[in-house]
Amino acid sequence: MPHCCRYCQGSFEPSKFHSQQNVCSQPQCQRRRRADYHRQRIATDAEYAEVVRDSRRKWREHHPDYQKAYRQTHPSAVERNRKLQRQRDGRRRVQFLVKNNLAVDLKRCTAEAWLVGPAVEDLVKNNLASCQMFIFQPLVPAVAVSPTS
Numbered sequence: 391m392p393h394c395c396r397y398c399q400g401s402f403e404p405s406k407f408h409s410q411q412n413v414c415s416q417p418q419c420q421r422r423r424r425a426d427y428h429r430q431r432i433a434t435d436a437e438y439a440e441v442v443r444d445s446r447r448k449w450r451e452h453h454p455d456y457q458k459a460y461r462q463t464h465p466s467a468v469e470r471n472r473k474l475q476r477q478r479d480g481r482r483r484v485q486f487l488v489k490n491n492l493a494v495d496l497k498r499c500t501a502e503a504w505l506v507g508p509a510v511e512d513l514v515k516n517n518l519a520s521c522q523m524f525i526f527q528p529l530v531p532a533v534a535v536s537p538t539s
Contacts, residue, residue, distance in 0.1 A: 397422050 392401045395414035402414035413423045432439045450456075461468050 395419055 393404050393412060394400070395402055395416075396412050397419040398414060398416060400414055400416075404411035413419050432442055
């Protein structure tokens with residue numbers, strides 16, 4: 391009886407030795423299965439997580455110049471990281487503002503959502519959000535039109 395792969399949703403025949411198999415044998419699906427298991431195990435098993443941290447620390451000690459060499463050979467990754475860090479920094483700045491319902495320097499602000507309408511007067515704090523949308527509220531509440539018979 392064929393099963394459906396959890397990752398690619400493809401149909402596959404489970405191994406006769408593992409009848410409860412729920413991931414096909416494609417390399418991408420197996421890689422995702424192992425990564426999910428690893429992530430879940432780190433989150434739930436403190437000893438396993440400590441061994442993983444220790445292993446990573448030892449690897450970094452034996453390869454001290456790896457990060458520097460990687461950055462030199464992968465400029466697109468460096469630029470991507472800078473962009474993501476600017477976004478994280480912007481979110482952190484906006485998060486700790488007490489009253490950020492005033493206009494700020496938009497060249498540096500990552501907040502791009504604005505609430506426009508009568509409910510703006512009810513907002514006291516934090517009416518900026520880190521997303522790209524405009525929210526417009528009607529000036530007068532819409533009257534429900536009943537269908538005529």
